[in-house]
Amino acid sequence: MIQTLAIILGFQLVGEIASRALALPLPGPVLGLMLLVLALVLRPPLAAHIRAVTQGLLAHLSLFFVPAGVGIVAHLDLLRAHGIGLAAALAGSTVLAIAAGALAFTWVAHWTRQEEPEALRDQGRE
């Protein structure tokens, strides 16, 4: 576990340094993600090595958003000041964006014959 954490933190650190040193628009962890994919492509055995801990982290991805989420409460006054407008903009645009993204993906997948029968949700649990 500690070994995998050290590997992950190492990639995050390199990403963080690259993000700042090169003034890139991407945050350190996203660059670290890209670098780790590159490392996995170059050294496939690494995947088995980090799998258990990595999947453990991702299984509880929701947890890591909780502290920042509680911060919403600290900004309730700001949100209340523009309540209806912000709520409508937020809800409306999120619904429209999910729908537009999913429809565009599906249409282009159909046109370019990149549909995957095994990626359909018939036996999924939802």
Place this chain on the structure above:
Amino acid sequence: MNDPALIWSYLAEGQLLWLAATLAAYLAGDWLFRRAGRQSWANPVMLAVMMLAALLWLTGTDYATYFEGAQFVHFMLGPATVALALPLYDNLPRVRRAALPMLAGLVAGSGVAVVSALAIARAFGIEGPVLASLAPKSTTAPVAIGIAEALGGQPTLTAALVLLTGIFGAIVVTPLLNALKIRDWRARGFSVGVAAHGIGTARAFQVNETAGAFSGIGMGMNAVLTAVIAPLALRLFGG
């Protein structure tokens, strides 16, 4: 020190109590989510946030004190983002094949997210720094805050809007895409990653491994595109 009030005042100022409370609230939220049959409206982030908010209010604790303890959990957001590399790597051949559909989904989802948010807010008379704070709200928080700052928005307001967007997107995605009859897990995951960043991705992983992998990619790609689109759209709406 066996006076309960003294013990409380010691704990309430320390990190242990709020770290433990954060984990406990998440476990309770996750338990409720399972009890509700993993329905999207029982979002574990939302449930945990509501429990903790109530606890802070009842005990008169301010957010800064709470965050002293909760920061250790917050810190793990970075490593968890890096960890998304593994599902991306596992799906790399499929990702490569889906390059065109992903590009279309990205441009449509990202563009609609920014433009429709600004158009609706504008219709309600919102302008200036609040409009600028709203523009990058579908992007992952650190990127959104950077974009909002560059546009003259309020970083703290952006952070709150980003999280609300994520929670709302995670709740609405399942019924919405069922209604639209979208059955492709790749499209379902990717679109929620673009529109509702990491919280949408967490939801996608709860439902399906493929959806989770594509959602993580959507989140990463949108971080880049919103940095380009948001300033242009804001100029269009006279922010």
